[in-house]
Amino acid sequence: MTWDWLALPDYWYARLAVTRLLAVVYLLAFLSAALQFRGLLGSRGLTPIPRFLARVPWRRSPSLFHLHYSDRAFAGVAWTGVVLSALAVLGLPDLLPLGGWLGYWALLWVLYLSIVNVGQIWYSFGWESLLLEAGFLAVFLGPAHLAPPAPVVWLLCWLVFRVEFGAGLIKLRGDPVWRDLTALHYHHETQPMPGPLSRRFHLLPGRLHRVEVLANHAAQLVVPFGLFAPQPVATIAAGIIVVTQLWLVLSGNFAWLNALTITLALAAVAPVGGGPVTAAPPTWFAVLLLVLTAGFVVLSYWPVRNMLGRGQVMNRSFNKLHLGNTYGAFGSITRTRYELVVEGAPGEDGPWREYEFKGKPGDPRRRPPQVAPYHLRLDWQFWFLALSPTYGRGWLPRFLVALLRGDRHVLRLLRGNPFPDDPPGAVRIRMYRYRFADRAEHRATGAHWVRHEVGEFVPPTTLDDLTSR
Template sequence: MEWFTAPEYWTGRLVFQRALAVVYLVAFLGAALQFRALIGERGMLPVSRFVARVPFRRAPSVFHLHFSDRFFAAWAWTGCAVSLALVAGLDGLLPLWGAMLLWLVPWVLYLSIVNVGQTWYGFGWESLLLETGFVAVFLGNDEIAPPVVVLFLLRWILFRVEFGAGLIKMRGDACWRKLTCLDFHHETQPMPGPLSWFFHHLPKPLHRAEVAANHVTQLVVPFLLFAPQPVATAAAALMIVTQLWLVLSGNFSWLNWITIVLALPALTLPGKAPEVPDTPLWYVIVILSAAALIVFLSHGPVRNMISRRQTMNRSFDPLHLVNTYGAFGSVSRIRYEVVVEGTADSVPREDAGWLEYEFRGKPGDPRRWPRQFAPHHLRLDWLMWFAALSPAYAEPWFGGFVERLLANDRDTLRLLRRSPFPPDAPPRYVRARLYRYRYTTWEELRRTGACWERTYVREFFPPTRLDA
């Protein structure tokens, strides 16, 4: 069945599989380290409450059968172990069917986590990892050459990621059409990186060129993924370069990295494929059946892309098999940040000794330069950015967050960079205030050493005691 396989993509498949396993590892590690305060037994949005009101058919997960912090931790660390095994190439030592089952394991493990993760896991890259991971199950191992059908399914995912993002920009904020969005984006993006300040201060003509290049990469280049070689390789390489530019300019969890991973199988990389046996008939049947299912389910994302009411980052089935993607359909012009403070004083007056909690990734102290965290996903920091956009985003969880700060909850404090209160002396009151943040100018940076300038806007959450 020479038509079924493409030996020239042997190296590309190998690199893709190892890179995808690394992304899986990052995802499971983040889940293991952060879940207790977010969705644990005493978390802000406990899984036990979620599964009590949401049926299994809407959110398939093993945690409908049983949940405890110990069980979830074992589940997440098992995902880490399986991911490490795949990074090390264990799938290449197994028979074809065994390799497929091994790749199915992290998909099942992570699906159970995402489906009970609630708002903490409501990001497009969660579904993107699951969709990519499901297709990767059928990519095979060293017993066969890469199957053409599966390679094209991976390109189909990459096409929807890029083209969907391009369409939502053109249909959304007018600044994308005017080529002016990057005048604001680097300053107002969810979590700036260590170079974001410098990107913001690039000349405006260069910002215009960046936006124009982005439109070409997202609206034209994706079609070239399905062209003959070497055109497809050039298209994938251009996408990789664009994603690396985004990696340098901000912290977008593993969104950029998994997009890069998706582009790898489209490359014809150096390396000679070894002689392998003929492709088993059962494998061909399985591949064609899975492809037919994915093509059938793709009608939802396709209809969404051509709709004038296009939505971003939506799953069309509870297994996240085929999804729609997009980012920054609108760009904020002003950056707001929620600053959380506590005091040990018995009366929460304005002149009380209010001390600020420091987060790991989100802006706080104007003199503290942003760090690089991606591909690690700081879920609390990301939700704090959404809370600053609108209090509605904070409604389900922010009160629980304040409650845990008042109790000096150990698991919650581990999500922060620093608490201003010792473990045995929690604050009497906690409050939150909304500030407007802007990048300083070159002259302000030299004079003050601060990369941010902030201005008080209003109260976000009133001073609150634990017994209130």
């Protein structure tokens, strides 16, 4: 029996693009873990992994770290992931036989799954599950000498369909500003991590903002169906998704969400003209592909039910392997931007000096930096914290203690340390209302933001205050 009907030789470019770009995203994800984990998750971090492992069993968080955890072991896993990802960017897995390909990409997936499942609040973002689901499917794409498997190509298209269509549905069902086309009057200014061009996008005329919203609805609610159409319609649909994602890249910082969505959209691209000669899948691999497809058909029940149900939720994993997830973004839009400014002083009476973060707004004169596709996890959590103090319940006191003790691993998560010689004697957090400077204000002062203090989030606090509780 031949298995030619499971092969899509014309999609050789799709596989090449998806695997190489996915390797880039893996590289960024592992690098982010390696550079940030000690302050966030290390044995003395803000939410220590050993404490998490002591109370959460393996069945609730499958991870290699249940076998053994140390900061050195975590660093080993993260840096191993960096090296393997970099080699995958260069195409090493394509030189391996089919079994070697499967093992290589499966190892990348297991390593990152092990990190995400102990990452707690710092790894609670939808793009973590998206990377794991995409990475799992990539295991079965096969090396360059094998024809791209049709089931995996369609499952990748199904994945990007869920990302886009789920995001479109949650917008229409959620905040009314998406329905009256005014969402982008606010979003560019209040998004979690504005970028260098976000202020310019915000200052566009209201008429253009409404066009942006309409284009977004079309790209997320209509275009994704084209991914399953015959060529060249599928390629055109993929191109529209890529363009809209690049628009989002220009207008803000969303870690690797946009890069990964672009990567998945390219699975639908089939170039005109012949490609390299490839072989049909061997029987054992064809059977494996059919089992994979059946498994994802079953797993799709939960995200489909979620999308079609009235109580749709965003970014939910229905199992601990992060497969068959539901996705979505910005079902509600924040109207006013609040920022938390962390300050330290030699004593409770001041003088106070501000801690600057790498990505989130602080100094009004500082232009928002380009951070994406890298992910600054502490900065993102401070955006959530400004929305509600409950987001910091498990880690904010430990963060303040780390500042008061001059913890070098936590301080490395910040842009700079205003107390390079001795730690401060007291810290506090003030809340400000931020808005983008208009053109006249920017010309007069050079500032990108205008801010006004609205209250005290954490009063002046010393180490004794925090350690005596």
